[in-house]
Amino acid sequence: MNFSFAVLKTDAAGARRGRLTTPHGIIETPAFMPVGTQAAVKSLRNEALEELGAQIILGNTYHLYLRPGHQLVRKLGGLHRFMSWDRAILTDSGGYQVFSLSELRKVTDEGVRFRSHLDGAEHLLTPEKAAEIQLALGSDIAMVLDECIETPAPRQTAEAALERTTAWAKRARRYFLECARQNGRLSQWQFGIVQGATFPDLRRLSAQQLVELDFPGYAVGGLAVGEPHEVTCEMTAQATELLPREKPRYLMGVGRPEQIADYVALGIDMMDCVLPTRAARHACIYTSQGRVLIRNARYAQDPSPLDPECRCSVCQRYTRAYLRHLFAAGELTAAILATHHNVHFYLDFMRQIREAIEFGNLAKFSSEVQARYAAGPA
Amino acid sequence: MNFSFAVLKTDAAGARRGRLTTPHGIIETPAFMPVGTQAAVKSLRNEALEELGAQIILGNTYHLYLRPGHQLVRKLGGLHRFMSWDRAILTDSGGYQVFSLSELRKVTDEGVRFRSHLDGAEHLLTPEKAAEIQLALGSDIAMVLDECIETPAPRQTAEAALERTTAWAKRARRYFLECARQNGRLSQWQFGIVQGATFPDLRRLSAQQLVELDFPGYAVGGLAVGEPHEVTCEMTAQATELLPREKPRYLMGVGRPEQIADYVALGIDMMDCVLPTRAARHACIYTSQGRVLIRNARYAQDPSPLDPECRCSVCQRYTRAYLRHLFAAGELTAAILATHHNVHFYLDFMRQIREAIEFGNLAKFSSEVQARYAAGPA
Numbered sequence: 001m002n003f004s005f006a007v008l009k010t011d012a013a014g015a016r017r018g019r020l021t022t023p024h025g026i027i028e029t030p031a032f033m034p035v036g037t038q039a040a041v042k043s044l045r046n047e048a049l050e051e052l053g054a055q056i057i058l059g060n061t062y063h064l065y066l067r068p069g070h071q072l073v074r075k076l077g078g079l080h081r082f083m084s085w086d087r088a089i090l091t092d093s094g095g096y097q098v099f100s101l102s103e104l105r106k107v108t109d110e111g112v113r114f115r116s117h118l119d120g121a122e123h124l125l126t127p128e129k130a131a132e133i134q135l136a137l138g139s140d141i142a143m144v145l146d147e148c149i150e151t152p153a154p155r156q157t158a159e160a161a162l163e164r165t166t167a168w169a170k171r172a173r174r175y176f177l178e179c180a181r182q183n184g185r186l187s188q189w190q191f192g193i194v195q196g197a198t199f200p201d202l203r204r205l206s207a208q209q210l211v212e213l214d215f216p217g218y219a220v221g222g223l224a225v226g227e228p229h230e231v232t233c234e235m236t237a238q239a240t241e242l243l244p245r246e247k248p249r250y251l252m253g254v255g256r257p258e259q260i261a262d263y264v265a266l267g268i269d270m271m272d273c274v275l276p277t278r279a280a281r282h283a284c285i286y287t288s289q290g291r292v293l294i295r296n297a298r299y300a301q302d303p304s305p306l307d308p309e310c311r312c313s314v315c316q317r318y319t320r321a322y323l324r325h326l327f328a329a330g331e332l333t334a335a336i337l338a339t340h341h342n343v344h345f346y347l348d349f350m351r352q353i354r355e356a357i358e359f360g361n362l363a364k365f366s367s368e369v370q371a372r373y374a375a376g377p378a
Numbered sequence: 379m380n381f382s383f384a385v386l387k388t389d390a391a392g393a394r395r396g397r398l399t400t401p402h403g404i405i406e407t408p409a410f411m412p413v414g415t416q417a418a419v420k421s422l423r424n425e426a427l428e429e430l431g432a433q434i435i436l437g438n439t440y441h442l443y444l445r446p447g448h449q450l451v452r453k454l455g456g457l458h459r460f461m462s463w464d465r466a467i468l469t470d471s472g473g474y475q476v477f478s479l480s481e482l483r484k485v486t487d488e489g490v491r492f493r494s495h496l497d498g499a500e501h502l503l504t505p506e507k508a509a510e511i512q513l514a515l516g517s518d519i520a521m522v523l524d525e526c527i528e529t530p531a532p533r534q535t536a537e538a539a540l541e542r543t544t545a546w547a548k549r550a551r552r553y554f555l556e557c558a559r560q561n562g563r564l565s566q567w568q569f570g571i572v573q574g575a576t577f578p579d580l581r582r583l584s585a586q587q588l589v590e591l592d593f594p595g596y597a598v599g600g601l602a603v604g605e606p607h608e609v610t611c612e613m614t615a616q617a618t619e620l621l622p623r624e625k626p627r628y629l630m631g632v633g634r635p636e637q638i639a640d641y642v643a644l645g646i647d648m649m650d651c652v653l654p655t656r657a658a659r660h661a662c663i664y665t666s667q668g669r670v671l672i673r674n675a676r677y678a679q680d681p682s683p684l685d686p687e688c689r690c691s692v693c694q695r696y697t698r699a700y701l702r703h704l705f706a707a708g709e710l711t712a713a714i715l716a717t718h719h720n721v722h723f724y725l726d727f728m729r730q731i732r733e734a735i736e737f738g739n740l741a742k743f744s745s746e747v748q749a750r751y752a753a754g755p756a
Contacts, residue, residue: 038703038704038707038709039700039703039704039707040704040707040709040711041711042709042710042711043710043711043714044711045711045714045715046695047691047695063707067703067706067707068678068699068703068706072678072679072699075679076679076681076697076699077681082697082699082700082703083700084695084696084697084700300446300450301450301453301454303454303455313425317424317425317462318462319454319460319462321446321450321454321460322417322460322461322462325416325417325445325446325460326416326417326418328445328446329416329417329418329441329445331416331418331420332420332421332710332713332714333418333419333420333421333422333423335710336421336423336710336714337423
């Protein structure tokens with residue numbers, strides 16, 4: 001068993017400095033996971049991700065199941081080998097994408113039936129199937145299938161989804177443990193997902209029910225989908241208060257730089273978000289001084305780096321004027337350079353967060369970041 | 379004066395192993411120049427080009443004049459500094475793009491009036507203006523403005539274009555030398571361009587007229603635009619026979635791997651072509667065994683590298699199955715990896731060509747390549 005998690009230090013607010021060990025290396029937490037939806041972090045070679053110090057990336061089960069297919073990936077030695085990435089990988093369950101991307105989805109107690117957004121073919125995703133796919137992919141951390149609903153949701157809808165999510169979590173856990181027993185060893189960690197929409201008591205109920213299933217880690221899902229940041233924080237707090245302190249906690253799909261420290265202060269250890277990579281492709285650059293919209297005419301003759309305080313290889317070499325030109329000219333290189341920088345920004349940001357926890361000054365760090373990002377993009 | 383060219387060895391057929399020295403480094407010839415149209419070789423960071431050993435790249439005057447503009451580039455320190463590339467750069471004159479990309483072009487003895495393909499704005503490109511733009515860009519090698527015509531062309535059209543090309547070359551040379559005199563030093567080499575369509579005697583006449591203008595190097599233009607390979611070779615031969623042996627010769631816009639050795643055998647020292655980069659973006663991979671169309675279903679489970687004989691960083695790490703998946707999924711990383719490999723293939727191919735000249739076996743090398751590429755893509 002090559003998995004472990006240790007909380008190295010906790011600050012007064014509840015932020016945790018930890019270390020997650022996997023068969024594919026150590027992840028210093030709190031950690032941000034760049035998103036590699038289709039077995040690639042968009043615009044970056046793995047070599048770049050290694051240079052940037054990424055210790056874990058996220059793969060999307062929904063996408064990889066549809067294309068190239070989990071059986072093909074397994075045949076070629078698993079996702080790590082398929083994409084030639086030997087650091088850690090977390091895969092989601094596919095649930096969120098089924099609910100957001102696919103057509104004609106129909107949820108029953110059995111699972112969710114949907115049509116592929118690629119070719120319209122019909123598929124059935126069950127808790128067991130989601131676990132099976134992720135075992136075939138061979139990710140280090142797998143997520144259970146949950147039922148995702150839109151928020152705000154009527155209480156009745158949220159209750160029904162929660163009940164189903166817990167029932168699915170039980171089935172997923174049972175299936176996973178049976179597979180592990182048959183294999184004789186555990187090459188993957190399976191995390192449960194707390195749901196409950198925006199109802200504090202449902203979030204607590206969900207957390208309690210999942211804790212009983214004794215997952216090695218827990219995620220908080222269904223948040224940061226449009227509700228106010230305060231609500232995201234409140235719901236997260238309801239969950240983390242009840243989750244075991246010795247196990248890792250993952251807040252799914254977050255977040256903006258000015259929000260990350262808040263989540264960390266609530267005891268979150270892991271996050272993922274398409275923001276740094278997607279924003280980069282749209283010429284939105286994250287810097288120590290706030291967001292820079294690099295297409296802006298004001299940068300046409302600007303010989304300074306994207307971020308004067310940044311030490312990434314893009315900022316060491318290229319200017320704002322050049323990046324602006326590449327975006328204006330529609331060059332692929334624009335996305336490559338901007339993505340490299342933005343992912344560096346996020347990973348370096350997490351390094352600063354970890355340092356702030358160690359020195360006990362996360363609150364100060366957080367308020368400084370918020371001040372710089374309050375002004376809006378430049 | 380930091381420019382020089384030396385022919386180190388000539389083989390029996392007439393192939394030349396040479397060395398071109400510029401203020402931005404040495405170029406071993408015969409050389410292939412990757413095309414960086416808009417101040418970037420598509421899909422590649424400069425770091426990748428350096429890893430690949432590119433000693434010179436090509437920039438397009440037409441594109442850079444329209445966007446970001448040569449005055450802006452000059453203000454920011456010239457093209458090398460603007461794009462952060464400190465190895466050699468050759469810029470074309472803009473003539474070919476004016477004739478192929480712009481609208482409503484009208485050629486007079488003064489120059490060519492055209493509308494930008496970007497915004498429809500009217501511009502006048504004269505021999506002097508083309509030289510001025512390239513001096514502002516600060517490329518190491520600049521090309522004179524020539525009149526490009528479609529082939530096959532009536533003899534009368536070809537004669538008129540030739541006459542104008544020579545007249546423009548005289549004006550460009552005069553303008554350039556006057557600028558150099560005023561500057562007190564020569565920071566650029568200016569090359570003449572032999573035209574003459576597909577008429578052997580016109581090609582000879584053009585070469586003779588240009589030689590009289592005493593350029594430090596000569597290009598052969600207006601070829602490889604649809605005519606049979608044998609005609610390209612015949613026209614090239616007509617020109618190179620008359621061009622000074624001690625000066626570099628550049629065949630513009632070529633070529634396919636199976637053709638390159640033929641051009642080299644005719645005494646060509648430099649080439650450029652969008653083929654390796656453009657083909658890469660369309661999933662066409664150049665390998666030691668011929669072309670591989672990597673989207674083909676046969677590669678879906680192929681765990682071998684793109685080219686088992688290739689030593690590039692892509693072939694060291696990634697599989698055909700993975701590349702095929704990235705193309706199928708529409709990932710930008712597909713273009714990045716395929717371009718890296720294809721440019722490596724071309725640059726390594728030129729290394730083999732240079733070695734073959736040194737060992738006196740270019741003909742054997744050439745026939746082996748042709749055999750491998752004769753079968754068509756796999």
